[in-house]
Amino acid sequence: MSHQIATLAERKPAKKGTQTAHRVRRAALKLFARQGYAAVSMRQIATEVGVQPGALYNHFSTKQEILKDLMLSHMRDLLEAWQEHAANTDRPSDPLEAFVTFHIRHHLQRTEEVFISYMELRNLESQNFSEVEVERRRYEAILTAILEDGVKRGVYRIKETRVATRAIIAMLTGIPTWYRESGMLSAEQIEAIYLDMVHGSVSAMPLSPARKNR
Amino acid sequence: MSHQIATLAERKPAKKGTQTAHRVRRAALKLFARQGYAAVSMRQIATEVGVQPGALYNHFSTKQEILKDLMLSHMRDLLEAWQEHAANTDRPSDPLEAFVTFHIRHHLQRTEEVFISYMELRNLESQNFSEVEVERRRYEAILTAILEDGVKRGVYRIKETRVATRAIIAMLTGIPTWYRESGMLSAEQIEAIYLDMVHGSVSAMPLSPARKNR
DNA sequence: GTTGAAAATGAATGATCGTTCATTTATTTT
């Protein structure tokens, strides 16, 4: 499952097989995101990779396994990235801001994965669905904890932190569906707008003037 | 034998054909929502209706046309419902509240349509996509206008009303993906929570204590 | 009740689907 990324001082050359497996993932990611899992054939994936259909089965035993692999590794990448981000940020003055910023940046660089992860859940067989769901809940729990802490500290006014979590994540995750790099707004501007909105949606107090015009 | 549904002042009995067309729509709606457009076959739809596959083509010329019909009529129902709602509500003190409440109530009663409308856009052929997109933008424009008016009146602090529109609609439209009637929260409670959050996300001022505990 | 139209049937069309497999080719290990 662990596809190694060649870091600087890496020794071993990537084997042919794992190279191809990686290209299959990339091809499937692109095609699933564009057309949807059910509408993409193994033949299309094979063509995109530049290989015969049968060859795919040297790397994945079924089409379903490709989907599971993509969705699960997306969620695990996300959680891993958050762990790293949180570890490297020492005591953020505003944990909610840290989370929102992280989420937006991470997702804006992975629009295809986001599409798949939020649209292809129904195409996962139940066992695979459960596995993905575990990771999703784990991620949601991070935000819920931040909100609950804020409530305890009296800075947030929300009553149902689980509901607020879903509301916020839905709001943020919608960005990649319409954001285009060619658009009028930069990623930083969007980040600032959403940060303000999220803040306002949960805060007991309005933004202080100092925070407002950054 | 056939019992037609008699509405109040209705004269004409529904013809057999239009009855069947309606059942095809219902069956397709249910199946598309559960499995996705691409994963549903015309045979499945026919079985659900209780008819042979070929009979479907007396009412819809292609599978694509069924999808288009469902998505387009969903959007038109939505717009029509809003017009009616707005007409019957005389000068709402808070237009944003009126919109949010309307949106939540309307969508919570149409979870299958919502699923299809936000997941099957990519399966629409470009001509059909454009038609649906026109209606969607029309709907978004309603909220944008409300926000812009609020900005002019100085009660909202948002800079990009188009972005805020998408953020709010994404937040609200996410509800049907997790809401279950059997859950702990009633539709009214959810409405109240989201109303607070939306309000906070755009307002220049925090909620007044009077509004807060309703 | 007859008649013409609408709706449904049942069978078939060619295309495409995911997957398998014996075999050949390429790569890694010894």
Added chain:
DNA sequence: AAAATAAATGAACGATCATTCATTTTCAAC
């Protein structure tokens, strides 16, 4: 360089796909 292993080929499998159509059945209008 030889042996062992991994990857890719090319062809095929049965199943299922959306759609068509001649025919029969059902229904609505007169």
